Amino acid sequence: MEIALGARADPNRGMSHRFIVIIAGGKGERFWPQSRAAKPKHLLPVVGSKPLLTQTIERVKPLAPAKNIFVITSAVQEKAVRSVCKGIPEANIIAEPMGRDTAAAVGLAAALVAARDPEGVFAVLPADHVIHASKAYASDLLAAFAAAEAAPVMVTIGIPPTEPATGFGYIQRGEKWKLFNRRQVFQVKRFVEKPKQEVAEGYLASGDYLWNAGMFVWSVPVVETALARHAPALDAGLKPIRAALAKKRPLAAALKKTYPTLEKISVDYALLEKADNVVVLPASFDWDDVGAWPAICKHFTPDAAGNVARGLTIIEQGGGNLVFSDGGHLVAVLGVNDLIVVHTADATMICPKSKAQDIKALLKRIEALPAGAKWL
Amino acid sequence: MEIALGARADPNRGMSHRFIVIIAGGKGERFWPQSRAAKPKHLLPVVGSKPLLTQTIERVKPLAPAKNIFVITSAVQEKAVRSVCKGIPEANIIAEPMGRDTAAAVGLAAALVAARDPEGVFAVLPADHVIHASKAYASDLLAAFAAAEAAPVMVTIGIPPTEPATGFGYIQRGEKWKLFNRRQVFQVKRFVEKPKQEVAEGYLASGDYLWNAGMFVWSVPVVETALARHAPALDAGLKPIRAALAKKRPLAAALKKTYPTLEKISVDYALLEKADNVVVLPASFDWDDVGAWPAICKHFTPDAAGNVARGLTIIEQGGGNLVFSDGGHLVAVLGVNDLIVVHTADATMICPKSKAQDIKALLKRIEALPAGAKWL
Numbered sequence: 001m002e003i004a005l006g007a008r009a010d011p012n013r014g015m016s017h018r019f020i021v022i023i024a025g026g027k028g029e030r031f032w033p034q035s036r037a038a039k040p041k042h043l044l045p046v047v048g049s050k051p052l053l054t055q056t057i058e059r060v061k062p063l064a065p066a067k068n069i070f071v072i073t074s075a076v077q078e079k080a081v082r083s084v085c086k087g088i089p090e091a092n093i094i095a096e097p098m099g100r101d102t103a104a105a106v107g108l109a110a111a112l113v114a115a116r117d118p119e120g121v122f123a124v125l126p127a128d129h130v131i132h133a134s135k136a137y138a139s140d141l142l143a144a145f146a147a148a149e150a151a152p153v154m155v156t157i158g159i160p161p162t163e164p165a166t167g168f169g170y171i172q173r174g175e176k177w178k179l180f181n182r183r184q185v186f187q188v189k190r191f192v193e194k195p196k197q198e199v200a201e202g203y204l205a206s207g208d209y210l211w212n213a214g215m216f217v218w219s220v221p222v223v224e225t226a227l228a229r230h231a232p233a234l235d236a237g238l239k240p241i242r243a244a245l246a247k248k249r250p251l252a253a254a255l256k257k258t259y260p261t262l263e264k265i266s267v268d269y270a271l272l273e274k275a276d277n278v279v280v281l282p283a284s285f286d287w288d289d290v291g292a293w294p295a296i297c298k299h300f301t302p303d304a305a306g307n308v309a310r311g312l313t314i315i316e317q318g319g320g321n322l323v324f325s326d327g328g329h330l331v332a333v334l335g336v337n338d339l340i341v342v343h344t345a346d347a348t349m350i351c352p353k354s355k356a357q358d359i360k361a362l363l364k365r366i367e368a369l370p371a372g373a374k375w376l
Numbered sequence: 377m378e379i380a381l382g383a384r385a386d387p388n389r390g391m392s393h394r395f396i397v398i399i400a401g402g403k404g405e406r407f408w409p410q411s412r413a414a415k416p417k418h419l420l421p422v423v424g425s426k427p428l429l430t431q432t433i434e435r436v437k438p439l440a441p442a443k444n445i446f447v448i449t450s451a452v453q454e455k456a457v458r459s460v461c462k463g464i465p466e467a468n469i470i471a472e473p474m475g476r477d478t479a480a481a482v483g484l485a486a487a488l489v490a491a492r493d494p495e496g497v498f499a500v501l502p503a504d505h506v507i508h509a510s511k512a513y514a515s516d517l518l519a520a521f522a523a524a525e526a527a528p529v530m531v532t533i534g535i536p537p538t539e540p541a542t543g544f545g546y547i548q549r550g551e552k553w554k555l556f557n558r559r560q561v562f563q564v565k566r567f568v569e570k571p572k573q574e575v576a577e578g579y580l581a582s583g584d585y586l587w588n589a590g591m592f593v594w595s596v597p598v599v600e601t602a603l604a605r606h607a608p609a610l611d612a613g614l615k616p617i618r619a620a621l622a623k624k625r626p627l628a629a630a631l632k633k634t635y636p637t638l639e640k641i642s643v644d645y646a647l648l649e650k651a652d653n654v655v656v657l658p659a660s661f662d663w664d665d666v667g668a669w670p671a672i673c674k675h676f677t678p679d680a681a682g683n684v685a686r687g688l689t690i691i692e693q694g695g696g697n698l699v700f701s702d703g704g705h706l707v708a709v710l711g712v713n714d715l716i717v718v719h720t721a722d723a724t725m726i727c728p729k730s731k732a733q734d735i736k737a738l739l740k741r742i743e744a745l746p747a748g749a750k751w752l
Contacts, residue, residue, distance in 0.1 A: 033708070314741045317734065330723040330751050332409070332738045335731030336715070341724075347706040348719055350726060355711030358693065362708045365690045375706050 018064045018145055019122035021109035023214075024053050024073040024081055025099055026128060028376075030292045032359055033347035034324070037376050038076045042128035043084060046290055047299040053127040054084045059134045060125065061087075063141055070112050071127070072096060072105050094251065097259045102214065103231060103270035104262045107238045108255075110223040115245035121148045123217045124267075129289050130299060136285035143183035144217035144281050150180070154226070154272060155217040156188065158210025158280040159287045164200035167291060169193055169212040169268060171280050172203075180281075188278040191268055210282055212268065213289070222277070230274040237262045293340045294353040297322055311343075322353070347375050394440045394521055395498035397485035399590075400429050400449040400457055401475055402504060406668045408735055409723035410700070413752050414452045418504035419460060422666055423675040429503040430460045435510045436501065437463075439517055446488050447503070448472060448481050470627065473635045478590070479607060479646035480638045483614045484631075486599040491621035497524045499593045500643075505665050506675060512661035519559035520593035520657050526556065530602070530648060531593040532564065534586025534656040535663045540576035543667060545569055545588040545644060547656050548579075556657075564654040567644055586658055588644065589665070598653070606650040613638045669716045670729040673698055687719075698729070723751050 028040030035041050042053040050058075053071070060069060070092045073081040078095035085093055094112065096105065106124055113120040123141055131137050144155040158171045173186035191212065195203060203209035227235040237258060244254035263270075272278055290296055300308040305319035313323045313331045320338040325331040331343050338353045349362070366372045404416030411417050418429040426434075429447070436445060446468045449457040454471035461469055470488065472481065482500055489496045499517055507513050520531040534547045549562035567588065571579060579585035603611040613634060620630035639646075648654055666672055676684040681695035689699045689707045696714040701707040707719050714729045725738065742748045 033706075312745075314738060314745075316738050316741055317731070325724075328722075330409075330742070330745075332723065332725050332742065334725070334727035334734060334738050336726060336728060339712070339726070341726055343724055346704075347708065348701075348717075348724060349708050349710070350712060350715070350717060351710035352712060355693070358710060362690060362692050362710050365692055366706070366708065369688075369690075369706075 015064055016068070017117055017120055019068045019070065019113045019116070019120050020060045020064050021070045021072060021112065021122055021124050022053070022056055022060070022127045023102065023105050023109075023124060024071050024077065024127035025096075025105070027099075029360055029363055030356075032363060033342055033344045033349050033375065039080055040077065040128070041290070042126075043077065043080050046128075046296060047130045051084045052130065053081065054086070055131075056125065056127045056129075057085060057088065059131065059137050060123070060141070062138045063123070063145070067092070068116070070094065070109065072108060074099055094255075097256045099264075100259055100262045101264045102267040103234055103265045104238075104259070106216075106223065106267045106271070107227055107231075107234055107262075108241060110220055110227070111238060111242045111245055114220045114224070114242070118220055121145055121217065121219045124215070126214050126289075129213065129287060131285055131287055133285040136283075139181065140183060140281060140283055140285060141217065143181040143185070146180040147178070147185050147279060147281065148217045148219055148222070150178070152219065152222045152225075152277060154222060154275055154278045155185070156272070156278060156280045157213060157215035157217075157283050159213045159283050161204050161209060161211050164197060164204045165211065166194055166197055166200050168289075170195065170200075170203050170209040171212050172209050173280050173282075177279050183281055183284070185279050185281045188280050191273045191278075210280060211287075213283070213287060214268075216267070216272075223271075226271045226275055231263070231265070231270045234263050234265070234270065292356040292359070293322060293342070294356050320353070391440055392444070393493055393496055395444045395446065395489045395492070395496050396436045396440050397446045397448060397488065397498055397500050398429065398432055398436070398503045399478065399481050399485075399500060400447050400453065400503035401472075401481070405736055405739055406732075408739060409718055409720045409725050409751065415456055416453065416504070417666070419453065419456050422504075422672060423506045427460045428506065429457065430462070431507075432501065432503045432505075433461060433464065435507065435513050436499070436517070438514045439499070439521070443468070444492070446470065446485065448484060450475055470631075473632045475640075476635055476638045477640045478643040479610055479641045480614075480635070482592075482599065482643045482647070483603055483607075483610055483638075484617060486596055486603070487614060487618045487621055490596045490600070490618070494596055497521055497593065497595045500591070502590050502665075505589065505663060507661055507663055509661040512659075515557065516559060516657060516659055516661060517593065519557040519561070522556040523554070523561050523655060523657065524593045524595055524598070526554070528595065528598050528601075528653060530598060530651055530654045531561070532648070532654060532656045533589060533591035533593075533659050535589045535659050537580050537585065537587050540573060540580045541587065542570055542573055542576050544665075546571065546576075546579050546585040547588050548585055549656050549658075553655050559657055559660070561655050561657045564656050567649045567654075586656060587663075589659070589663060590644075592643070592648075599647075602647045602651055607639070607641070607646045610639050610641070610646065668732040668735070669698060669718070670732050696729070 024042050026040035028035035028037050043051045066087050069088050072094050075095045113122045147155045170192045172189040174189035175187050177185045177187050240254045240258045297308045302308050307315045307321045309323045311325035313325050315333045317335045318337050323341045325343040342349045366375050400418050402416035404411035404413050419427045442463050448470050451471045489498045523531045546568045548565040550565035551563050553561045553563050616630045616634045673684045678684050683691045683697045685699045687701035689701050691709045693711045694713050699717045701719040718725045742751050
């Protein structure tokens with residue numbers, strides 16, 4: 001890959017041409033019973049006192065005017081999402097009638113931005129990650145915007161790995177490409193799927209691999225070109241949405257008609273793995289996707305026995321536990337270790353930390369209950 | 377000991393001269409959070425669908441008319457006790473102002489019966505044991521009444537031990553004494569306190585020892601004589617209560633004045649261990665004092681993995697658990713074994729079966745909470 005710099009550099013383009021599209025989806029399974037289908041992780045104050053989506057909006061506000069910030073969510077979550085998106089215009093909160101994975105969401109995002117600015121540059125960002133270093137986050141994204149404005153590239157933000165994680169995709173970086181705002185950007189050699197343990201250890205040792213956190217910055221033309229080239233069916237499927245936006249017709253009707261027909265595929269697989277104009281900017285901020293209950297612990301200060309607790313709880317003769325309660329309900333735990341106990345108004349979940357990845361097995365059992373949907 | 381038969385045998389004395397005094401006390405600690413100070417084990421349907429006290433009343437109804445059945449409870453439990461004692465005259469439910477152990481309760485029981493029948497024979501029975509064989513229970517008690525009517529003896533019901541339990545006192549039986557209603561009654565050699573494991577194993581192997589279940593049948597004169605001889609201070613302390621009963625003055629005032637002055641001592645220690653006219657009738661009924669949560673399991677039919685559950689529960693990938701929920705609250709347990717999980721409206725308790733004896737440690741922590749009494 002050889003990327004020419006300056007192809008679309010325009011020093012006069014400012015913040016008003018920058019857009020943020022926050023993808024607020026998710027099934028709400030891994031933090032059950034706090035998370036539910038209509039209230040997944042990004043709607044919870046998993047860490048901190050505000051929902052993660054609200055925290056994400058606050059982090060991106062320095063990057064673009066509020067009228068340029070979009071939130072894409074799902075129909076079942078729309079109401080709750082609207083209630084936590086203070087300061088974002090109502091029309092900028094778009095509900096997909098159903099989840100069609102991230103390629104469709106990126107296509108929708110590009111269409112939304114294009115209707116405002118056909119040359120606009122936009123960031124696609126997940127709503128449910130925990131990031132404390134807001135300034136570094138904003139600074140990295142500004143560098144990514146500068147890169148996406150300087151050349152027709154797909155800029156990914158790569159997270160320097162801190163452990164040989166097997167739950168993330170990795171980005172192998174190649175040659176240095178260019179400095180933006182004092183941040184080095186690299187060409188991308190390849191994307192790799194979730195690796196096995198030994199492979200992940202090799203990635204970590206090499207220093208050449210970054211975690212793919214699903215954060216992208218690019219221009220409307222770059223995304224449109226990539227869709228047309230690498231995902232023509234999806235591209236064609238998006239046309240009624242673009243037409244509705246162009247003619248200022250109600251978007252909901254177009255989404256409802258078109259979405260069921262769209263291919264369900266991730267943007268990584270549909271576009272990024274196939275493109276030859278991808279660059280990566282290694283993040284300088286802390287990052288955690290808090291994938292399940294045990295991941296929460298490191299964001300809390302534990303007691304002397306390593307217990308993390310929220311709400312009205314007592315932990316006696318035990319360590320390493322995570323015990324959350326709410327609504328003034330007392331949860332009293334005696335003589336257990338490394339256990340997760342989460343109490344909510346209508347359901348309580350108990351499992352060892354080592355089993356937190358299997359919560360889906362519980363949810364299958366709940367689905368089979370009479371009126372089980374009540375708890376999902 | 378040589379006990380002369382027939383000393384007070386009177387074949388004309390019938391059921392109307394028999395009385396039952398049920399002792400319904402307890403602190404409500406071991407089944408927390410279902411049990412509370414104001415709602416201890418005997419007020420819970422620990423096993424079966426009715427509170428254990430209600431089950432006890434139903435079991436004794438064939439033995440004496442309802443007007444001859446008394447229930448002695450404590451002030452804090454009185455209201456709840458009254459609500460489950462259907463068919464028992466209100467005046468027969470007596471609340472001790474405070475717990476003064478079983479010797480005082482037996483003294484009060486003797487005074488209550490004496491006021492109705494100075495020659496009456498009465499059984500003292502705990503309210504919180506689980507007994508399924510109601511017919512055998514009634515038949516054993518009828519034999520015990522016959523024994524207590526035949527001679528001035530203290531009849532204890534001894535439970536044939538099924539394991540070398542270290543949590544009960546034992547009764548060593550001596551020579552055969554007499555058959556009553558085809559049930560053999562033995563003279564008692566001695567009472568022994570809760571033994572160590574090796575000692576308990578010896579008791580079990582010998583076949584000569586029975587568990588002391590706190591079930592006694594005796595006449596008013598026998599108890600009054602024993603009190604006067606073995607516990608003169610307590611005997612003197614009870615006089616105002618006897619006087620109030622004789623003069624039909626309100627009992628509550630006498631209890632309130634006298635009770636704080638009474639010695640706190642068990643009836644075993646105060647009377648039975650010192651008396652030489654004690655006999656024992658080995659029980660033919662099943663018996664369980666269900667001393668703590670794990671003891672409940674054997675009264676339920678477990679699932680294939682050995683789990684016992686009540687209420688709306690899901691147990692996934694785990695065995696040997698006891699999971700109780702109430703009020704339509706869903707308790708979902710994943711990947712744990714031999715755990716006790718009990719959810720109630722305002723509190724949830726979680727501990728391994730092996731730690732169930734330490735619930736008191738939790739209650740101490742709760743006492744220290746702001747407004748902790750709310751949960752006790």
